Amino acid sequence: MISLREGEIPVIEKRKPYALVAITKHGVSHARGYAEKFPYADLYYMKKFEQGDEETRQIQLFDGTVRLLLPALFQQYKGIICIISLGAVVRMIAPLLIDKKKDPAVLVVDDKGQYVVSVLSGHIGGANALTHEFANAIGAAPVVTTASDVQKTIPVDLFGAQFGWMWDSEEKLTPVSASVVNEEHVAIVQETGEKDWWMYDREMPDSLKVYPSIDEAIKAKPQAALLITDRILEPHEEALLENGVLYRPKSIVIGIGCNRGTSMAEIEQVIDDTLAEMRLSKKSVKAVASINLKKNETGLLELTAKYNWPFITYTPEELNEIPMQNPSDTVFKYTGAYGVSEPAAMRYADAKELLLEKKKSGNVTISIAHVNFEEGNQ
Structure with missing residues (x-):
């Protein structure tokens, strides 16, 4: 946790180029979702809104007024996205401004997530481009008030951010x-x-x-x-x-079946080994899918929380609707589904075939499907 004291610049852990800051209950709720949709921002919010998963999700909590946090963010981040009222942000950043060639981009998002406003360093600092990209990512309206917004090309550091793409x-x-x-x-x-x-x-x-x-x-x-x-x-x-x-891009869906009590470390090792064998990037994993019998499986919950991957589960009936590559009467006997990893991956990816048919490794069964982007349903 970051303790804020008057006259001291706090120590923060910068991992990404942008900072996302929230100070209200609704703002924090929105910000947690925004951090999933926009992968280039470190999330900060007040300790009183702690939910217990912050360490796992690499969310940084602070105790004290956000005004004392901003100097550290100004020094280290390319841009700061504030879910704070515009007037308050203007008052807090005023003493920190140096020069338009040096100041970071500053954006404000309203508490309902309807608008994203470019506040500072529109062109040189990239706030206008960031405003458009972040607004697209969260489904808000961008507000850019500079006389001419001439960017009209690809912002390289934000390319695909609204889809969750990450640069290597x-x-x-x-x-x-x-x-x-x-x-x-x-x-x-x-x-x-x-x-x-x-x-x-x-x-x-x-x-x-x-x-x-x-x-x-x-x-x-x-x-x-x-x-x-x-x-x-x-x-x-x-x-x-x-x-x-x-x-x-987020283009890979991993289907997982596992024995009860399988550790996160074993599941992760199987995923890492399999992706390496197939020469696929772990950064492109979009989600992990399984059967609803596994929705409270600790190892899967810990792993998906660690990487902020959506964990999607389906009923046996939903899985049985998918044409099986390798149906199993044994699996049906215990789960009511003729398969788990294969149909779960295919259903979430909306795929007609698999990149990897089910592979058994220790206590884990894994399948991989490519997300179907052709029909615009992702």
Whole structure:
């Protein structure tokens, strides 16, 4: 917990580029959901709203007035998103302002989550772009009051954030952003993930070119690249990242069956080993799915809380509606379903086939499905 004292800048643990701050009961409730929808923000809220899972979810609690927290956030974060009234935010940040080239972006979200307002560092600090991305992520209306909002291109550090995409490394964010802004040849390759990422009411500029494969993009010799995939790249494909950013869409659903009392460590090890074998990124896991008999399974609850993965369970009847790859009379005898990991993964992913049919390892059975993005139902 962060103890706030007058005249002292508190010690915080910065993990992500943006901070999300709430100080009211409703604001905290919304913020916990926002942190799941927008993966680039560390969440802070007051200790009196503690819910018990903060350490697991890496949420930072503070004790004292938020005014004393803001100096530390100003020093370390690229942007601060406040679920606090606009007037209060203006009064609190006024003593902290230095220069528009140095101040972080500041946004305000109303307590009902209806509006996201760009308050400070609109263009240079990126608040306007962040306003649009965060509003899209939480389903709110963006409010940008600068005379001309000329960004109308891809904000590299926020690309796909409204879908939960995460970049693999921040190393090339700045040079690739420069290439995009300067209208250099930027290659875009998308292997999976949501397709409706171009948000503007005009055509994409000619400098941004979409290629059907990594090999085609490499041949084109672009100045920079944006790559969207859940795969671990082959060595020759990494040439595209010499000045490129790799994004991980939420495209993998893991179906799990396990014996009662199976530890979180065993389940996690099976998932890690399986993803490594299939050369898939753990950052692209969208959810874990199982049968409702497992909805209170401690190992599964601990694991999904650790990674902030949705944990979805289905009734035996719901699982039996899915065409089984490997139906089992034995599984039916004990659960009422002819399968668990396979139909659970397929149902949540809306997939017609599996990336991985059920694999048994110790006390765990695992299956993997790709999310179906083609029909716009995710």
